[in-house]
Amino acid sequence: MTEGQNQGRAAKLHHNCDQCDVRHKAMCAAVDVKDNDRLSAIVSHRDISPGQVIFEEGDPAEYAYNISSGEIRLYKLLPDGRRQITGFLGEGDFLGLVSDDAYAYGAEAMTQVELCSMRLINLERLLVDIPPVREKLLDMSRDELAAAQEQMLLLGRKTAREKLLSFLMQRYDRADSRPTEKNLHLPMTRTDIADYLGLTIETVSRTFTALREEGLIELIDTHTVQFPDLESVRDAADAF
């Protein structure tokens, strides 16, 4: 299975950025193709299995990462264990840039994950030498910030029902594959969804059931949702 494959790959430390599948949607897109070797020289490949911690809040920040494949959750914890998931990241997303010298949040793999890692030191150098990279990172953090503000609106002012519907629409719209696809796959557990939406798992579960009974969604299985009528879901989700 994948384990074997991954280990095979990890042996080859320096990935070749020329052949990277996600280059176009990652921060790397800002690097001119002719500087690819510059990029390849500083990145390493890393495989992570589901549930594994990539880094924890407060860890000294040494690496930044691009996600080559798989999905990750970012979260913050309170001393007593309450958790808030601040975001889910997927293919092409970037993580690890911090103002401080410590990570401001933790990161865990939700699925099998392939990371493209680089030392922050080397990244800093890249930012200086190749200005478009900084430009790209600024654009990306502005997007992240806009998403964070949208999430604050959700957390502070929406009902459980609105939260879940907004979440589903957010996932649906983000999913790159949008041909005739009416199915939405949710890789995360109910606990993850609850911690993302500021709810308990019971409320998430009950709300899923309620939406199903209303006919707004169909639950193909616990991790797959279908929308009989997309528009009515959007209307109910508000906020868009």
Added chain:
Amino acid sequence: MTEGQNQGRAAKLHHNCDQCDVRHKAMCAAVDVKDNDRLSAIVSHRDISPGQVIFEEGDPAEYAYNISSGEIRLYKLLPDGRRQITGFLGEGDFLGLVSDDAYAYGAEAMTQVELCSMRLINLERLLVDIPPVREKLLDMSRDELAAAQEQMLLLGRKTAREKLLSFLMQRYDRADSRPTEKNLHLPMTRTDIADYLGLTIETVSRTFTALREEGLIELIDTHTVQFPDLESVRDAADAF
């Protein structure tokens, strides 16, 4: 009314950045002093009175602003009027950069405000010509992002009591003037606080009363708080 005032002052379009009080803590600090005229050439001065809208969510984004003095609230609205305040800004803070071509949130003056405005077009040019400015803006948005994530934790996972205490500590720590000062001034209304913390004004009010009765805070007047024992407040606020 205020219109008149604004036009009066606005007559003097180009502020002199050499003499700016907040230059050192604003984005402008990234501009070398010798390029000050470059900066002065693109900024204008604007006065805003309390309650006035600076821009609304969805407005086409034309200007970015530095705050010379005063305090501002940023917010997002739901169609039915529910409001989430996403942040309070003060002296030296920067607002208006957007990924889209429309503002992602609204901004209103809470007090009398002096703004230093610049066209986004001109700012873009500055970013290209003076790389440290982009660097500075990236740093600032990383800080903003970290603050946003902290706020998500607060909104999603803290109790009303913890929310209010965290808010008070956040304000206390941010207030630049921290000599022997045990007083904290809150320029915003209870409604603003409620909309920032994801609560109702009644709950905010009751929680203030409860904290006063516990002896954790003293209310000098509705907008001034004192902390008899700062440490016990910090303990109760968690999350730090």
Added chain:
DNA sequence: CGAGCTGTTGACATTGCTCAAATTTCGTGG
């Protein structure tokens, strides 16, 4: 097959919200 997850459902508790009214604060004009 049994242990251990994950998810669902039920019964009940509680936090924070809603509606309403009393009180205080604040801005304005005299």
Added chain:
DNA sequence: CCACGAAATTTGAGCAATGTCAACAGCTCG
């Protein structure tokens, strides 16, 4: 400086949405 009306804040009573605790069902893995 004072009085008045409007706005902001506080307080009370009841309620609803969501959380807590507990039982149970379905699946996966050994």
